[in-house]
Each structure stands twice: as C-alpha cells, then as structure tokens.
Amino acid sequence: MVAVVNFIAMGNYQARKIEQKWQKVWKASNLYKVDLDMAENGGGKKYYNLVMFPYPSGDKLHVGHWYNFGPADSWGRYKRMQGYNVFEPMGFDSFGLPAENYAIKSGVHPRESTTKNVEYMVKQLSEMGAMYDWDKTVTTSESSYYKWTQWVFLQLYKRGLAYKKKSPVNWCPGCQTVLANEQAQDGTCERCNSEVEHRDLTQWFFKIRDYAEDLLDHSELDWPEKTKAMQKHWIGKSTGIDITYKVEGTDDSISVYTTRPDTNFGATFVVVAPESEFVERNFDKFEDSAAVQVYIDKARKKTDIERIAEGRKKTGQFTGLYAINQLTDKKMPIYVSDFVLAHVGTGCVVGVPGHDIRDFEFAIEKGLEVIRVVVGKDGDETPIVRPEQVQEHEGTMINSQFLDGMDIHEATVKIMDYMEEKGYGKRVTNYKLRDWSISRQRYWGAPIPIVYCEKCGEVPIPEDQLPVELPMDIDFELKGDGKSPLYHSESFRKTKCPSCSGDAEREVDTMDTFLCSSWYYLRYPCSKMTDKPFDKAVVDEWLPVDMYIGGPEHACMHLLYARFVNMALHDMGHVGFKEPFKRLVHQGMVTKDGAKMSKSKGNVVSPDEFVEKYGSDVFRMYLMFMGPFVDGGDWNDKGITGIARFVDRFWTVVNSDEKVEDEALLNKNLNKLIKKISEDIEKMHFNVAVAALMEFVNFVMKNGIDKESKKIMVQLISPIAPHLAEECWEVLGKKFSVIDSGWPEYDKEAVIDSTVKIGIQINGKVRGEIEIGKDASQEDAISAAKALANVAKYLKEGEVVKEIYVPGRIVGFVIK
C-alpha cells in the first residue's frame, strides 16, 4: 500500500499535564459519584465493582497494587460505558500488626503512621485516575467504622455464634500474639516469621463451623474453579463413623472416628492424642502413668508443625489398657502418641496398619500385628511388610468374615449399617474447618465490646453505647508478660458494668482484622451513616458485589470469613442476600527478580517515578500489556517505552487531517477492532486488547482515518487509557465525557471477510498459499491450489490419494 497520508510527529503527548487537568475536571464535575438511590435516579442497571482494599503499609502503593487496581478500574469503566451505574469504592484496611510493630520500634503512634500512610496512598490513588468515589471511602481504624465492626460482633454474639474457650493456641513470641491456625501455616508466624509455640489462653471464637455446609455451597457463585476447590478442601467435609470400643477391665469406653470402617477387621491397636479427654479420664488407670506424663509433657511443648518436622518416625507410650474390637474380640493395645491431634475427629484413632500408612509406620515401630483385609488391583494377598503395599484405596475385602469378597465401598456401607445396628457405631459428618479465633492480644485493632462485671459476669456493651473507643494513652514497650497492651491502660480497663453500674473490667483483647474486612463491602454504600452500619434497602439494591477482584492468597481466609459474616447477617435479617460476592477474579502476582515484593527483601518497586515520567495511562497500560491479568509476572521496565510511543502515535492520529486511502478497508478493520476489544475486555485479556489497538493505529498511519472512526477509536481506548481518551474526545469536539458516550457496537456484516488466505498442505507440509472466496467450492479451491507451481511440483512426484478442503482453513493433498 502506498502511504498517502504523511503523519508527522507533532510533538509528544503531554501526559502529566493533561492527566492533572482531567483529574481536576472529573473531580469538579462529580463525574464518578454514583447516586446510590437508584429509584430516584430513574433506576439504571447497577454494577458494584470492587477491588480488595489495601493495607496502608509504610511501603505505600507498589507496582503490584497498580497491576491490580488499574485493570479493575478499566473493567469498571468498560461497564460504565455499557450503560451501567457503576459503584467503585476504595478504602483502607488500616488496623493490623505492622503499624503496631512499627510503633514498638519507633515510638510513632499507629494512629499517626496510619493516617500518614493513608494520606499518601490517597494521593497516589488519585494520580491513577480511577473512578473511585472518595465520598464513599472507609478506613477501618476510625471509630466511625470500627464502631460498627463491634456492632457486627454483638450481632454474632446475640445469635450465639460468639463464644469463649480455653484452648491451646498458636503463640507468636515475636508478635506477642495469638495466631489462628490459618495464619501459622508452616510453623512460623505469617507476618514476622517467628517460630510458633503453644500456649493456653481464653479466646473468643466465632462458630464458622455452623456454616460449613452453607460455605460448601458455591452454586450461586461465578468464581474460579480453583478457588472453589481450595475452599472445599479447607472446609474438608468427610463422612465416616464414630466407633465405640469397650476398654478392658474398666467401665470406660473409647470412641474413634474413621472414614474406613470397612477395614476394621484389620484393626490391631488404638492411639489417643496426648491432649485427649480419654487420657485425662483414665490417667490413674495407666500401667505407668509417670511415663505417660513424661511423654505428654514432651508432646505439649511441640507445635503441630514440630510433630510433623520429626518426619515419619512415630513415637508413642503404651497405656497398659486395651480396647476390645467387637468384630474380632481382639485386644487392641491403647497408646498415647503425638501424631494424633486432639482437635481432629474424636482425638482417638483406631490403628489399621495394613491400610493406613501412618498406622503402618506406628505398628512397625512398636512391633504390632499387621493384617491384610483388602486385596488391591495387583491381586497381591501376601502379608503386608513394606510401606508400598499399604496404598490401597480400592479393592476387595478378605479376612473380614461377612464382608469377604465385597468391594470396599460396598463393604463400608455394610459395616456401618452393622455397627449402628449393634449399637456401637454412629455415622457422623466431620469438617476440618475450625472455628474462627478472633481474639488478638494487640493494641491496634477494634476492642471487643464486652465487660466482665464482678456481679453480672460477662456483659455485652449495649449497642447504643458503641463505640468502645481505643484509648490513646498506651505504652508500646513490650512488657513481655503476655498480657494484652490494653490491659496496661487503666483508663480503658477499669469501667462500670452497663447492667448494674458496679465495678467491671473491659475485655482487653482486640479483634482480628479479618473481621474488619469481612463486612466493609456493606459499609461502602453507606459510609456516612452515623445511626447504623448500613441501610438494608440500599445494600439490598446494590449488593451482592458484581465483580470482586483480589489476590488468590485470600481464597481460604478472607473469602470464607466474609461469606460467613454475610450469611450470618442474612440469617438475622440484616441483609437480604446470602452471598456477598457474585463474581470473583484473582489477579496474578507481580514479582521482582522472581521473588514476592516485600520490604524485608528490599525489592519493592514504587510506581511513582514511572507515573511521573510517563503518566498514569502509559503505566497502567504497560502493566496490562505484560501478559494476562490472572498470570502476573516479573517486573521490569524494559518495554514501557513501547507503550509511550504508542500513546504518541495515537495522539498524532487523533490530531491528523482526515484523509482516507481505502474507506472500505478502514470500515472493516474498525468493526473488527470493536469486536475484538469488546471480547478481550470481557475476558479480561487486556494485553491482547492493547495489541489490537496498536495494530489498528499502525494500519491507520498508512491508510488514514476519518472523523467518525477517530471517535470510535477513542471510545475503545477509553477504559484502558482514560485521560488520553478524555483529551482526545475534547480535541474531536465531543461533549464531555467520553465515558458516558456509550460503548460502540460493531456491524456484524462488516467484519466478515469475503476472501481468505488459506494454506496448501501436501502430506501435512505447507507448500503454498492461495487467496480464495470465503465460501469457495471444493472444486475451485483444489484447482486454484493445483495451479500453484510449487504445489504442482510436489503433486507430480506421486499419486494423489486424497484431497482435503476445509473452507476458510486449509487445502490438503495426500500423495503416495
């Protein structure tokens, strides 16, 4: 093609200046404020576009935030252009350990450092030019917010979903705080990496287990399959049976939980957890109680993780007691061993060494009998002496009296029926999910709204007396006495009972920040309300959240807690919807040199210098262009100039004379572009959407463009580069604002190519190419292919045994 249109570089696009200009205009015109009262607003289609709110850390925003927030905002803009009434709020999850640890180190009060960080991050976020409605923001550490977090606690309390219990908990010596099991996953503190210890403390818990079944139901949710699977694993439902065995020579009995009762004819021993009630109850009856005590003491010093760290070698102490297996009348020795955990199942396990690898290892260690009761696919019936022989989760029963010859699944049902009939078995459902520990021995969190009165005992603060204010007079020096910081604030701790006005002490623990983040999506639309946390009519109109975007690391914690809290509020009638997040998308992680960015590694990349140099549009587009949104990637700034060049070219095209070489081709390419961008954004494939825009600009640089096409081109780039689009829109003399100009539709006829280029294959090898009508007949295609010299050459070499023609795809010849 001859380049008839000469595009002369007309000076660079002044990104910074133009972006600041529009940010001011957008703000002044309240462009992104959403009228939440939809009935009054003529009732548009609502769209709640939410991104997980950031923690205001001292690092401020890093490129990972931009990677996350930029496309999320582009998604919201795309929805707005489609005519939705888009609500896109932003806030701060501002309670939490880092601010407190910083206070301990530096003496700077968390309120001060947090406020400073929030202010700076608001500035950074504003420079991004997202559609955030700052009138509807939340900051969880402000009393106007945490007042209602306390309200949420009280609702759960009233509903019977909050309770206290003394239990062994993970204690982090570094943070001087309790961690939920979920937060201490590899034996070290998730936040400070200290080795986790065990300690007994009285804690507040939420009964999330009561909602295990509801949480297991993902049927209403448009979520990644992976996330649903992770939650399912985390909840860990299993169906099995509690079997009760008599203990020889006592009146006591012992209950074990098993999912494999089919193997019970092979049971040869019983193991109980050191912390189990059975041990407590029968301690005096043990043959060598002193030895058992020594073993228990040793085990209790270990964390669950340390029990694992010892590898596969099993230890245990014989109690001297025997349980009787009713099926075989066998005496099964009872051991105490730390590979059994008290809080799982009944805290007692029946040992079937032939068909459970851990039981096998224990049996080998203790010289116990191993019986084979299942024959696997290999037909091996020899005695089990090697660990590899144990792996049998399918097969046929043997040595099991009336079960012999049955498939194990059939046998499982049969034996359960039998045991229930005989009265020593009871079918039960078990969940791995543990109740949610919400007490934190920390200062920087929402106080738990409970007092302990000498007369009345535990008394909840009446709702009209909220908030329980977090006191400012606090000494951040670690006392090392294990007490919560608030314990040392006399002004806080000493109080009067709301019920009898007598002397009382406040609960000095604060609440897990996951509680703050479990309901914030309800607060956003109602952030200014002072008399209630949210208005039911408003949240019922705007929720559930239509699109929720955040990291996959929250799959099992935040996303379960939020669902639980919402479900509980739903059951109490506070909200009319059960699930808070209808659609969920996880962005990928941005790493630096392959490692997760963190202050401790010193590899945090700030967006500021890039925004300063190239502007927000270029920076966000570059992050989108890196690859698929869900993949993430390793950060480097090598290619950013390519995006900057593209923006200049785009700007040049918009400002160029309107002269077109090939109008029909322009029309076709433009319609194809509309189709492509729409489909790509719909799939969140922003990288290929940007590529398509580049391709179109490259084409237009050669072919020229008319005014109407410029207009559409600007609309198409608008979600991706909002400032650029707004400026171009003005240049084109269009009415403010481009975002309310609608999303272009393509002409279905125009995108169809009448001719296509297809390859010619001979025995699967490409030997040429023809351009032919889209719906050309087989005859025409074959003869056109044969006419090619290079094709004819090969066809002469043998006999054509087959001719293949797939319209629009390929012509093929098979020759011999």
Place this chain on the structure above:
RNA sequence: GCCCAGGUGGCGGAAUUGGUAGACGCGCUGGAUUCAAAAUCCAGUUCUAGCAAUAGAGUGCGGGUUCGAUUCCCGCCCUGGGCACCA
C-alpha cells in the same frame, strides 16, 4: 508425597471445537533525517543453508493417534501455586 496451573524466538507474550506457529511490543541489524546525537520514520529480524526461489529443523523431553498436533492420548522432566502425617 498429593492436587491444580503452566513450559512457545534473545525477552514479555499471541494463536488451541486439530488446519499457514511466532500477532503486538521490547531488544537487535540496516537505512532515512541530523554537523552530530537524542527523538522520529522506513525496512528486516525463530534457527540452519542459500543472492534468491526454496529446502530442512522447530512450541520442555520420549512415544502414539491423524493427511495434518502448540492443541488429543500415554510416559517422563522442569517451574509456579495450593495442601501437607486430618484418621
């Protein structure tokens, strides 16, 4: 160990109801412009051979199905993520 993703040029990545692999961008090479440089523009760029036409190889490795495989099947290797002695 188990489960889930993924492995494509020098680099980020595109393309999968099986049909011309490498769109777009970075980088690199050459050219235009310039006193010179930057910026910009034009051309080229998977590898090997060739002036070229073209030929051979090629989507982690080894097999298989097919006229035809990045795509489907079997067996490995590697990377990332999740779970981790849960009875």
